[in-house]
Structures are given as structure tokens and as C-alpha cells.
Amino acid sequence: MRDRERAQLGTGLLVVLSGPSGVGKGTVVAQAMSLKREGASRLRRSVSVTTRPRRADEREGVDYFFCTPEQFEERVQAGRLLEWATYLDNRYGTPADWVDEQIASGHDVVLEIEVQGAMQVKERRPDSVLIYMLPPSWRALRRRLRTRRSESEEIQRRRLAVAREEIKWLPEYRYCIMNDRVAKAARRLLAILEAERARVARTDPSAWLEGDDD
Ligand code: 5GP
Numbered sequence: 001m002r003d004r005e006r007a008q009l010g011t012g013l014l015v016v017l018s019g020p021s022g023v024g025k026g027t028v029v030a031q032a033m034s035l036k037r038e039g040a041s042r043l044r045r046s047v048s049v050t051t052r053p054r055r056a057d058e059r060e061g062v063d064y065f066f067c068t069p070e071q072f073e074e075r076v077q078a079g080r081l082l083e084w085a086t087y088l089d090n091r092y093g094t095p096a097d098w099v100d101e102q103i104a105s106g107h108d109v110v111l112e113i114e115v116q117g118a119m120q121v122k123e124r125r126p127d128s129v130l131i132y133m134l135p136p137s138w139r140a141l142r143r144r145l146r147t148r149r150s151e152s153e154e155i156q157r158r159r160l161a162v163a164r165e166e167i168k169w170l171p172e173y174r175y176c177i178m179n180d181r182v183a184k185a186a187r188r189l190l191a192i193l194e195a196e197r198a199r200v201a202r203t204d205p206s207a208w209l210e211g212d213d214d
Contacts, residue, residue, distance in 0.1 A: 012106050014129070015128065017110050017111065020159070024182065028179055029112065030045075032186035042106065046110065048094055048111075118130060129192070131177060132169075134178050
């Protein structure tokens with residue numbers, strides 16, 4: 001067993017969840033965390049840093065840490081981001097320290113991030129679990145973005161164009177979840193994490209043998 005895998009034992013999973021803007025990643029993760037099911041209480045959602053302006057229904061420190069482009073760049077230079085990307089003129093990044101602390105204390109941390117960032121995590125943390133969330137149909141996604149009235153039609157159009165490009169990266173992911181119904185998608189997410197925890201590479205036979213008193 002490689003050292004890296006050994007170091008993972010007893011720690012939480014690093015989970016990358018991507019999918020087109022508007023597919024409902026946040027809603028599904030919130031639902032998964034609220035279920036009375038194996039693994040739900042271990043889940044933590046990472047709060048990203050972004051230069052995007054805050055939407056009316058968003059809260060600082062809950063949905064995002066909102067910052068200026070200068071503050072974002074400072075974080076990059078100081079090596080405080082696990083990954084970062086530019087999406088439609090704004091920058092988004094994942095605070096590294098918080099993620100590492102949570103994983104070390106046994107929590108499964110979900111990063112809701114777009115494809116460029118997901119590929120950085122895949123490269124830097126090969127043991128991370130990459131999941132892509134799909135809408136039931138392209139039409140459903142369009143409808144969903146339209147009902148989110150906080151954005152102009154131009155922005156909605158650009159988000160859909162990015163989604164069409166992003167889907168080409170699907171083969172780089174390990175799992176795919178369709179968000180046809182939130183409760184179902186949440187159960188699928190927890191089932192994937194349960195299966196991932198059961199992988200042989202994540203189990204520790206030496207700890208098991210220590211209990212042998214013959
Ligand atoms: P939104 O503006 O809709 O909140 O997010 C736009 C896109 O950026 C979404 O696909 C979202 O998942 C992604 N995103 C949010 N936070 C991060 C982050 O920290 N890193 C990266 N790479 N993408 C992020």
C-alpha cells in the first residue's frame with residue numbers, strides 16, 4: 001500500500017461535485033446532509049471564495065465568502081486555495097486549510113465546483129471522488145435557469161453555453177448522478193460515498209489484525 005493511501009485511512013473523503021450551473025448541486029447536498037441515513041452526519045459542504053457579486057438571497061460565509069479581485073489574488077499567492085478557476089469573468093476558489101482540517105477529523109467534504117477546478121483537485125488529490133450531476137434534460141436546465149430571476153438573460157445564455165462545453169469532461173469523472181428528484185439524487189450521493197468508503201484501498205487490515213488475541 002502506498003504511503004498516500006495509508007495516510008488516508010481513518011480520514012474523510014474529498015468529494016468533488018460538478019454539474020451545470022442551475023442543476024441543483026447545493027440543494028441536493030443540503031438534502032443529503034439532512035437525511036437520517038448512514039454517512040449523512042459526516043458530510044460537510046465547503047464554502048468557496050468568490051469575486052462574483054452577492055445575489056439577494058445569498059449569505060456571506062454560508063453560500064460564499066465574497067471578496068475583491070485583490071483579496072482573491074492574495075489568497076492565490078499565499079497558497080491558501082486548494083484549487084481556483086475563472087467562470088464567466090469571476091474567480092472562484094476552495095479554501096485549502098478548512099478542507100484539510102475537516103477531512104483529517106473524519107468528515108466527508110463536498111466541493112461544489114466547476115470543471116477546471118475539479119481537474120486541479122483530481123491532479124493534486126488523486127484519491128478524491130469525482131461526481132458529475134446531470135439535469136434530467138437540457139430543457140429542464142434551461143427552465144430552471146430562467147426561473148432564477150436574479151440573473152440577466154445574457155448571463156443565463158452564457159451559463160448554458162459553458163454547460164455545453166463542460167459536459168465534454170464527463171469521462172474524467174468517476175460517477176454521474178441525475179437530479180430528476182432531489183430526494184433521490186441525495187440518496188444516490190450517500191450511496192456513492194458509502195461504496196467509496198468500502199473500497200479496499202481505504203480499509204486498514206493491520207488495525208483489524210491488532211484485535212487478534214489468540
Ligand atoms: P455560481 O455563480 O452559480 O454560484 O457558480 C458558478 C460555477 O462556479 C458553478 O458551476 C459552481 O459550482 C462553480 N464554483 C463555485 N465555487 C467554486 C470554487 O471554489 N471553485 C471552482 N473551481 N468552481 C466553483
